[in-house]
Amino acid sequence: MTAAQENIPALMHDIGVAAKEAASKLASAPTAVKNAALLGAAASLRASKTELMAANAKDLTAGTEKGLSPALLDRLALNDERIEGMAKGLEDIAALEDPVGYVMAAWERPNGLQISRVRVPLGVIGVIYESRPNVTADAGALCLKSGNATILRGGSESFHSSSAIMECLAAGLAKAGLPEGAIQLVPTRDRAAVGEMLTMADTIDVIVPRGGKSLIERITAESKIPLFKHLEGICHTYIDASADVVLARKVTLNAKMRRTGICGATETLLIHPDVLDTHLSPIVDELVDAGCEVRGDDRARAADPRIVPASEEDWGTEYLDAIISVAVVDDVDAAIAHITKYGSEHTEAIITESEATAEAFLNRVGSAIVMLNASTQYADGGEFGMGAEIGISTGKLHARGPVGVEQLTSFKYIVRGNGQCRP
C-alpha cells in the first residue's frame, strides 16, 4: 500500500478531479478516437492473456483460501473464452452508433430562432460492482462510448484481475491519445473508498451499482449521488382468462426457467380462476419437469396437488432460483393490484388473446417494462436491440429499463439566431 492509498479521501479526490478533467475532453472526442481506444483495448486484452491469467490466478488462490463458494469462484475465473468474450464485447460497443451529438429534436420559432436538443455525455459515472472481472471492461467501454469518464470500483476478490483488465483499457486509451482519467479503477481494496465515492457529488454525476440486493441497499442508503439501479426484479406473468394454453405453457416455462438467476426471471405466476382447471396443471407439468418448486395460495393448491403452500413472504421474494409462487387473481384488476402491492416495477407480462384486456394491462401496470405474450426474460438491452447495457433501471427519472449508451447521455439545447432580442 502506498502513502496515497492510506489517505482514502485524498486518493479519491484526485481520482475525481482527473475524471472530471477527462470528461471535459471526452465530451468532444470524435467517435473514431473513442472507437480506436475500444479496439486498442480489445487487442490489448487478447495480447495479454498470460498476464490476465496470472493476475486471475492470484485472485482465485486468495478466494479459495478465503473459502469462497464454488459459484463465486466460477464467477471470478477467467479463461480463454471469457477473455475473448470481453474483447468481442469491446468491439461490439465500438460498432454501436455514437449517441453523443445526436439531434433528438429540432424546430424553428416564428422569430427565426432555430432550437435543437442535442445529446451530450452525462460527465463522470461511478460504477460499483461485485467480483465479476468482465464488468471492468464492459462498464468502462459503455461509459467511454457515450463520452463519459468512468470511475470503477470492483469487488475486492477480483482486485488483481480487474487491475490487469484496467491496464488493457489504459493501453487502448493511450493508443488513441485519450487521457488516463477517462477510465480509472480505484487502486485500493479498502472499503472506505466506496463510502468516499458516494459523497463525491462535485465530481461524479451518476453512480451505477451492479450487484445483489444487499450491495444496492447499502449504496442507496449512503449515496449523495443519483443512482441508476434496480433493487430487485420481482417479475410477474399473468395468465388471463383468454390465454392460449400452449402459448402460456411455453412462455411461462421460459420466463421462469431459461435462467433463474437473472433479474428478468418471472418469480410469481398470476392466474385467472376461469383457466385454473385447464391451464395451471399443464404449466406446472413443465415447471416440475424442469426441476422447479411450485408454491401457491389455497386456490392454486386446490387445482394442483403438486403445489406446496406459499406464505405471505413469498409474494415479495425475488427467488433467483428454481422456485415460483402462484396466486389466483379474480381478474386483470386484481392482477394489477397484486403487482402494484408486491412487484418491484421491473418487468411484468400478460398472456392473453383479448386485445382489450392486454391494453388494460399494458397501460395500467406502471413497471419499467410491460409485455404481452412474451417471456419476461426478454428484459435485456441486447434483446431490445439497444446493444450492450450497464444494467436495468427501475427508477422513473432519466434512465428506465435497459441502460445502454443512449441512457448514459444527457442533452443540451442549442439555439441559433441572427440577432433576436426578446420583446
Next chain:
Amino acid sequence: MTAAQENIPALMHDIGVAAKEAASKLASAPTAVKNAALLGAAASLRASKTELMAANAKDLTAGTEKGLSPALLDRLALNDERIEGMAKGLEDIAALEDPVGYVMAAWERPNGLQISRVRVPLGVIGVIYESRPNVTADAGALCLKSGNATILRGGSESFHSSSAIMECLAAGLAKAGLPEGAIQLVPTRDRAAVGEMLTMADTIDVIVPRGGKSLIERITAESKIPLFKHLEGICHTYIDASADVVLARKVTLNAKMRRTGICGATETLLIHPDVLDTHLSPIVDELVDAGCEVRGDDRARAADPRIVPASEEDWGTEYLDAIISVAVVDDVDAAIAHITKYGSEHTEAIITESEATAEAFLNRVGSAIVMLNASTQYADGGEFGMGAEIGISTGKLHARGPVGVEQLTSFKYIVRGNGQCRP
C-alpha cells in the same frame, strides 16, 4: 390549527398517501377529463374574484404588519388582471398537447417482438415555492396536465391567497370527477412541513423548488428526493473577434436589461481583445443609458473609463439587478474556460459571424442552453415553444433547460409478442 395539523408527520403522511392514490388514477385519466378539470378551475377562479381578493387582503394586511418590502408585497398582491392571467394560464395549459401516452420510439425485433417507449407520468411531484400566489395555479395545472399528482407548499405570507386559489383548483377537479388528492396544498404554515416533505421519498417522486438561492440551497441540502432545479443563472454573453457591432450592441442590451431579475439575464459580458476598441464602448453606451452599472477587469477599464473595477467575487455573482461585469478573454477557449470556472450551467451566448467559432462554442460549452447571436433572455419554455414551464433545470439528469409538461413525464417500454421465448 386543527389536531391533524399539530402532528406534522402524520398530516404529511396522509397527504402523501392521498397523492399516491390519486397519481395511480391520474396516470390513465383521459386528456379530456384532465382538461375539463383545468377549464373548470379557470372558470372557478373567474367566478371567485371576491373570495380571492378577500383572502389576498388578509395576506397583504399581515405582510404589511410584518414589514414586508414593497417589492414582496407587490409580488403577493392579486388584482383583476392577475386573476385573469391565472385563469388564462390554466386555459393555455389545457390547450397543450397531452404528453402522456405519446410513443417516443417504436421498433420491431427480428423475432417479431414489437417494442415501444411510451411517456407515462412521473407520479407525485412536490412543489415548494415562495409567496407568489399564482404558482399555486400554474404548478398544479402543469403537473395535472402531465398526469401527476401535486403536493404544493407555498410561502407562508401567501397562505390565504394560495388556499383560496387551491379551492378553485379543487372545484375543477371535482367537476371533472378527479380525486381530491390530485392537487393538494399543504394546509399549514408550519415550516416543519417542508422538512417532512423532503423525506417522503416513498410517496414523492420529484421536488421542484421555486425561489431564490437560499431557499434552493436549503432544500438541496435537506432533500432525500431528486430535485428539478437551478441554483443560479450566472449567464454569459461572449463577444467574439468577428462579432457584428450593431448586433452585439442590441443583443447585449436586451440580454442584460430587458428584465434584470430573471434567471436568463446575462450577468457577465466576455469580450475578445480584437474588438475591445470598436465594440465595447458602443455596448457600454447602451447599458449606461439604460441605467446599468458596468464593472470590469483592468483591460476592460483601460478601454472604457466608465467601467468601475470588478472584484473576483463579481465573476461568480448572479446580480439579478442592473449591474454587469465585463472580462476580456483572449479567445473562444479562454471564454469557455471562464464560463466553466464561474458559470452555473444555465445559459450562455456567443455573438460572432464566424461559423467555426460559433460551432466550437456551441459544442464545447456544457451549459443546459447555448445560444448563437441571440439574447440569453430567450431561456424560457414559452419562448422555446414548449408552452408553460415549471422552471429551468441545470441538472444533467432527466430534465434540463425549460421544464414543461413533457419533462414532467417518465416513460416505460411496452413489448408486444406472440409467444416469443428467449433462446
